[in-house]
């Protein structure tokens with residue numbers, strides 16, 4: 563026997579499914595967020611770093627993931643736009659030019675394997 567779905571039935575099913583999809587969302591499609599970094603957020607360093615590394619909690623796409631570091635005046639002090647070390651899918655890294663005392667801003671922007679974009683910025687200080 564045939565049971566065509568009436569608009570009312572469709573609405574009822576949608577009403578049941580939408581909350582389920584909503585609550586599944588964050589777990590099923592985790593974005594990539596930083597877990598830790600070196601230097602750490604807000605660090606005060608005596609020795610200027612030559613490398614900035616961020617560890618993410620999910621896989622990130624190499625082509626669309628960027629990490630740059632700028633001085634307080636907006637001068638770029640990182641070399642290139644960041645790279646994902648071979649064999650890793652969750653680490654984003656950039657080398658730095660020699661830098662002196664001051665505040666430096668780290669800008670990161672990544673696309674996770676699930677296609678979602680996240681970005682942020684933080685700073686460290688060289689004394």
Ligand SMILES: [Cu+2]
Nearest residue numbers: 591592593678
């Ligand atoms: Cu996501």
